[in-house]
Amino acid sequence: MTEVRCSDAARARCDVALGTAPPAMRWLLVEQDGGWLPDTRSSVQAPEAALALLDAALAQAKARLQLIRRPGRDADAEEAPSGHLGRGASFEHALAAGAPTEDRDDRQRRWCVIDARLGVEVWGVRDADGGWGGALEALADPLAAGAVRAAGVLLVCCHGRHDACCALRGRPVAGVLATQWPAETWETSHLGGDRFAANLAVLPDGVLYGYVSAESAVKLVRDHQAGRPDAAHVRGIVGRDPDEQAALLAAAPLLDEKPWDRRLTTARVAPGPAWRVVVRMGERRVEVRGHDRLTEPARLTCGASNPRSALVPVVDAARLV
Structure with missing residues (x-):
């Protein structure tokens, strides 16, 4: 008997996705290559002492943790920062925004705190010993000095070990978006609402889209940039x-x-x-x-x-x- 995937069943039922964006306004993005475990928090590679500090900082800031990695990885290999949403990748912009760049040897250890309420972000690099390299300070409220106006990221849930639909539907979407916005596009861990896959979070605007397909993804993002969100795909606004x-x-x-x-x-x-x-x-x-x-x-x-x-x-x- 053929198994019916949750995203296929949700489409057949016409499940309503509206009102399902997560409550967090502040997000911590942690770059981590390779496979992820079913649970995001359990997937973080860090010493126990560092994980305890992370848990406390996330709770204090009421922040959401997301793992990120670049699309198009071969098995468990991939690469990874940031440019300006809608303006293409820019080495100079990445430097101006404080984001570590692709040319440095700190790939796979980057982090970003992005605040949807303020529209600002802080990029940094984890310590070689697994420490957080300023990420926990950036999570503190108010946002640490050094925050700049957020360049924008496109986070596509591709967390296949959490739910197969996330990878089956998410990876094609991430791949297509990366051809248009290579600096801004990331695969990410669980965004919630697996049945609405593929799921796309646009930050710092704080908009979550669902039921995204490889065919609809580019137009959906361009419509978003133009201020015309596609109501058929909007899951909601974070923090509400x-x-x-x-x-x-x-x-x-x-x-x-x-x-x-x-x-x-x-x-x-x-x-x-x-x-x-x-x-x-x-x-x-x-x-x-x-x-x-x-x-x-x-x-x-x-x-x-x-x-x-x-x-x-x-x-x-x-x-x-």
Whole structure:
């Protein structure tokens, strides 16, 4: 009997991906070549003492850990930084941004702290003994001195040992994006929502896309750069609750703004199954009304042993007030 992959089943069910972006505003990207274990944290190669410090720093900053590696690796070999999203790779830009460059011998040991709330980033290199080389200080709040306006990264989940769909659907997407944005594109570890693979996080904008294909990926990123997110693929905006994510997507066109604009604020007027969120841009306001819907139980990941339901936000109405 042929096994049905979770991403195939989700497409057949037309599972709603909206409202599923993770809550973290600050992300720590750790470059690590080779295969990853099923769990991101367990995959980090560092001494136990360094891992304990990492755990404490992530918890204090409420930050998210992502492993990154360059696409197109041969078996367990690959390479890896950064340019400017939409402007191509630039050695000079990488130096100006403080990012270690491809020409240095510190490949595979780089890290980046990127803040979606502030739109800034700090790059560095881990110590040769496995220490963090300033990464934990950069995680501290406020962001460490030396942060610069974020150049932008495209993170495609390709964490096949976590869920096969992530690799099967993610690697072709990462490969295609790398032909257009080689400096910005990375394979990354688990982003959540395996059934929505391929999943793509665009930082520092903090937008998570799902159901991405190799055929749709380049247009999707170009539309994002132009401020026209494809609603069919948007999973949400990081750092927001599910109803707020849905409200931002509904309100942005009425305000003629990008839903990830950092000037947009949200206020939950009425929480719960029937919710109401007010989205504000200066003096302009949009009231968004919606409700939460419980889906029918289903196998949400390839490795799931039991069916589970998911709670999804549904927008009923949005109006300027």
